[in-house]
Amino acid sequence: MKLxxxxxxxxxxxxxxxxxxxxxxxxxxxxxxxxxxxxxIGKDTEIRSDNKILADIKAQKLGGVLIYEKNITKxxxxxxxxRLISKLKKHAKLPLxxxxxxxxxxxxxxxxxxxxxxxxSAKYLGxxxxxxxxxxxxxxxxxxxxxxxINVNYAPVLDVHNDNNPPIGxxxxxxxxxxxxxxxHARQVVLSHxxxxxxxxxxxxxxxxxxxxxxxxxxxxxxxxxQQQEVFPYIKLLYEGNVDAIMTAHIVNxxxxxxxxxxxxxxKIMTDYLRxxxxxxxxxxxxxxxxxxxxDQFGFEKSIQMAIHAxxxxxxxxxxxxxxxxxxxxxxxxxDIVKKMIADGEISEKRIDESYQRILKxxxxx
Numbered sequence: 115m116k117l118x119x120x121x122x123x124x125x126x127x128x129x130x131x132x133x134x135x136x137x138x139x140x141x142x143x144x145x146x147x148x149x150x151x152x153x154x155i156g157k158d159t160e161i162r163s164d165n166k167i168l169a170d171i172k173a174q175k176l177g178g179v180l181i182y183e184k185n186i187t188k189x190x191x192x193x194x195x196x197r198l199i200s201k202l203k204k205h206a207k208l209p210l211x212x213x214x215x216x217x218x219x220x221x222x223x224x225x226x227x228x229x230x231x232x233x234x235s236a237k238y239l240g241x242x243x244x245x246x247x248x249x250x251x252x253x254x255x256x257x258x259x260x261x262x263x264i265n266v267n268y269a270p271v272l273d274v275h276n277d278n279n280p281p282i283g284x285x286x287x288x289x290x291x292x293x294x295x296x297x298x299h300a301r302q303v304v305l306s307h308x309x310x311x312x313x314x315x316x317x318x319x320x321x322x323x324x325x326x327x328x329x330x331x332x333x334x335x336x337x338x339x340x341q342q343q344e345v346f347p348y349i350k351l352l353y354e355g356n357v358d359a360i361m362t363a364h365i366v367n368x369x370x371x372x373x374x375x376x377x378x379x380x381x382k383i384m385t386d387y388l389r390x391x392x393x394x395x396x397x398x399x400x401x402x403x404x405x406x407x408x409x410d411q412f413g414f415e416k417s418i419q420m421a422i423h424a425x426x427x428x429x430x431x432x433x434x435x436x437x438x439x440x441x442x443x444x445x446x447x448x449x450d451i452v453k454k455m456i457a458d459g460e461i462s463e464k465r466i467d468e469s470y471q472r473i474l475k476x477x478x479x480x
Contacts, residue, residue: 141174143456143463146470147449148175150422152213152399154433155179156442159187159194161201170445171206177473178211180432181264183223191228192262199263209480213266213315216255220285224258231258236271239299240289248299252306260310265480268315268361268399270303272296272347273323276339280328288323293346300347304356313476315399318363319388320345320370320377329364329407330435333376337368345392352394359397359476360388362426364407375424376407379417384425397469397476399428404435404443414440415451422452422461427469 153176155167162168170176179202187194203210215221219235226232231254239248259267273279274296275288282288289299300316307314321344327334351357362378371382378384378400388394400421403409408417414437421429431443455461 141470143453143466144449145174146466147452148173148445149177149208149473150428150466150469151176151445151448152178152180152211152428152430153443153445154182154431155185155202156433157184159185159198161198166444168202168205171202171210174207175445175449176210177208177428178213178266180430180434181212181214181223182432182434183225186223186228188228192230196262203263208474209265209477211266211313211477211480212264213268214259214264215268216259216264217269217271217287218251218255219287221287224262231255235286236289236299237275237286240275240295243290243295245298245302248302249306252303253309256307256310256312259307259312264312266313266315266359267307268317269307270300270314270316271318272300272316272351273318273321274341274344276324279323279325281325281330282323293343296347297350301351301354301356304351304358308358311480313358313479315359315361316348316351316357317361318365318401319348319360320363320365320367320383322363322365325365329376329401330405331407333366333407333411334364335366335368335374337366340367340369348394349392352392357394357396359399360394361399362401364401364405375420376411378403378408378426379412379420379424381424389425395472397427397472398425400426400430402430402432402435404432404437406435409435409437418448418451419455419460422465422469427472 199212214223216224217236218233222233224230233255234251271287273282273288275291276283289296304314321340324339325334325336364376364378366374366376368374370387371380384398403417418429433442452461456463
């Protein structure tokens with residue numbers, strides 16, 4: 115009897131490990147494109163059975179969701195958020211990416227007022243410059259995410275600190291001006307999250323720390339300020355095998371692409387430089403495609419086409435930043451746009467398959 119049970123278990127494991135990637139080759143184009151999407155769920159604090167996002171998760175037309183503070187109830191916060199996440203994940207045939215920006219300090223959705231543990235900023239940890247302290251706070255964050263069912267954290271920030279930088283420096287989101295200090299602390303953040311089986315997405319490639327504007331609101335050009343050393347943390351952590359995934363920056367950098375395209379939309383930066391020169395073959399997440407540096411300058415449809423062409427695997431739409439004429443973006447909106455682009459020859463289906471396979475590999479560990 116024991117032998118029979120053992121054979122069944124091994125067989126099931128074999129089917130899971132091989133079938134997860136191999137049988138998915140027959141999946142529909144809708145599913146493949148849907149797995150490339152990461153969407154915010156609006157203001158919902160509970161998931162009703164008629165929820166549109168839930169319907170797309172059931173149909174495998176959505177690869178992941180973002181959690182924001184507005185999804186947390188004021189009372190029974192922890193229990194209600196667990197319940198919301200559990201309901202979303204329960205209906206996913208492929209593992210659902212449940213993601214959050216939980217850097218600590220000011221970028222912190224899970225605040226103490228809701229009953230979550232205290233966090234500190236990256237700048238604080240860089241100034242203390244004690245890896246044990248970084249491990250202590252990173253372990254707390256990662257364990258908290260595990261308990262909630264969140265499996266992807268958009269952290270750590272690998273940008274250099276600059277006091278004049280609106281989104282990063284002024285919000286204390288970077289560890290240090292020194293790349294080696296960034297490497298040391300970021301490594302520990304990644305290792306802490308891995309211990310608790312939470313994926314990390316390092317950001318914002320190829321470096322947002324020296325920008326003088328905020329890409330949430332404006333075109334942001336770092337060409338005059340960016341320095342080569344800003345990619346050193348990526349290079350070192352990649353070499354060590356300590357990068358799960360990378361998030362793009364919506365910044366213009368003529369030193370890497372003289373066409374003045376934002377990095378998110380630049381094939382020279384995402385494919386030629388990050389994948390080619392630096393050898394990264396993991397998942398590339400876009401920063402929020404609704405940020406005005408992208409949405410207002412290139413438009414909804416064109417920015418999608420350009421990001422996929424550039425080499426981005428996961429397109430993020432937070433449903434958190436208002437867009438002209440669009441209250442709530444749903445997966446089918448984007449799926450239909452991408453399918454038309456494929457039919458028109460603007461995007462190849464091979465390009466979709468490349469991202470799909472990377473995403474399946476990323477999800478396999480979950």
